[in-house]
Amino acid sequence: MATVPVEAGFIVAGLLFLTGLVGVLVRRNILFVLLAIEIMLNAAGLAFVVAGSYWQQPDGQVMYFFVLTMAAAEVAVGLSLVLQMYHQFDSLDVNVMNKMRG
Amino acid sequence: MTTVFYISAAIAVVTTVLTITRVNVVHSLLYFICSLLATGVMFFVLGATFVAALVVIINAGAIMVLFVFVIMMLNLGPQSADREKARLKPHVWIGPGLISLLLLIELIYSLVTQRPAETTAGRVVEPERVGAALFGPYLLAVELASMLLLAGLLGAYHLGQGVVKGIPAAISHTWAPKSMEKGS
Numbered sequence: 336m337a338t339v340p341v342e343a344g345f346i347v348a349g350l351l352f353l354t355g356l357v358g359v360l361v362r363r364n365i366l367f368v369l370l371a372i373e374i375m376l377n378a379a380g381l382a383f384v385v386a387g388s389y390w391q392q393p394d395g396q397v398m399y400f401f402v403l404t405m406a407a408a409e410v411a412v413g414l415s416l417v418l419q420m421y422h423q424f425d426s427l428d429v430n431v432m433n434k435m436r437g
Numbered sequence: 438m439t440t441v442f443y444i445s446a447a448i449a450v451v452t453t454v455l456t457i458t459r460v461n462v463v464h465s466l467l468y469f470i471c472s473l474l475a476t477g478v479m480f481f482v483l484g485a486t487f488v489a490a491l492v493v494i495i496n497a498g499a500i501m502v503l504f505v506f507v508i509m510m511l512n513l514g515p516q517s518a519d520r521e522k523a524r525l526k527p528h529v530w531i532g533p534g535l536i537s538l539l540l541l542i543e544l545i546y547s548l549v550t551q552r553p554a555e556t557t558a559g560r561v562v563e564p565e566r567v568g569a570a571l572f573g574p575y576l577l578a579v580e581l582a583s584m585l586l587l588a589g590l591l592g593a594y595h596l597g598q599g600v601v602k603g604i605p606a607a608i609s610h611t612w613a614p615k616s617m618e619k620g621s
Contacts, residue, residue, distance in 0.1 A: 358456070381479070388485055427513075
C-alpha cells in the first residue's frame with residue numbers, strides 16, 4: 336500500500352505556513368492580510384492532520400475541526416471590521432490607520 | 438496514492454504563492470480556493486476523510502463565500518489593483534522573504550535530521566472514530582466551539598449593523614476619525 340513519509344507532510348505544512356507569514360509581512364491590503372492568516376491557520380491544521388494520521392489517532396482531525404471553527408469566527412468578525420474600516424477611511428490600506436488616538 | 442499526494446502538495450504550494458502575489462483580490466481568492474481543494478486531496482490521501490469533506494464544505498465553501506460577499510460589497514475599482522501593483526516592489530518583499538526562507542531551511546533541517554523516515558497514509562482514521570472522539574472526551578471543547586461561533590456571530594452582527602457613510606452607529610461613541618468629527 337502506498338505510503339507518504341511524515342516529513343513530507345510537515346514540510347508541505349511548513350512551506351504553506353511560511354508563505355502565509357510572508358503574505359502577512361509583505362501585503363498592506365487588509366483583505367490580503369486576512370487571506371494570509373487563513374493560509375497560516377490551514378497550514379497549522381494540515382500539520383495536525385498529518386500528525387494524527389501518523390499516530391492513527393482521531394485527535395488530529397478533532398483539532399482541525401477546532402481550528403476550522405476558530406477560523407470561521409475570526410473571518411466573520413474580521414470581515415465586518417474590514418467593512419467598518421472601509422466606510423471610515425475609504426481605503427483598505429492598513430497604513431492609513433497606523434496611529435492611535437489619545 | 439503517493440504520487441497524488443505529491444502532485445496536490447505541489448499544487449497547494451504553487452497556488453498559495455500565487456495567492457499572496459496577485460494584485461487583484463478576486464484572483465487571489467480563486468487561487469486560495471484551489472489551494473484549499475488541493476489540501477483536501479492531501480487530507481484524503483492521508484486517510485483523514487472527515488476533514489477532507491470538512492475543508493471542501495466549510496473552508497472552501499462557506500468561509501470563502503464570506504470573502505466573496507465582502508469583496509462584492511466593497512466594490513473595489515481598478516485603482517486598488519494599481520496601488521497594490523505599486524506596492525509589490527522587490528525591496529518590499531525581499532527582507533521578509535529571506536527571513537522566511539531561513540526559517541524554512543531550519544524547519545526542513547530539523548525534520549530530516551530527527552530520525553529515519555517513518556511512513557503514514559494508506560491507513561484511514563474512520564469518521565466514526567472522529568465523531569466518537571468529538572462527542573466523547575472532547576464534548577466540552579465542542580460546546581466551547583459553539584460558544585465561540587456564537588460570539589463570532591454576535592460580534593459580526595454588532596459591527597456590521599449601521600454601516601453608513603461616515604460614523605457607524607455601533608462604534609461611533611467610542612471611536613471616530615477626526616475628519617468626520619470636524620465635518621459634522
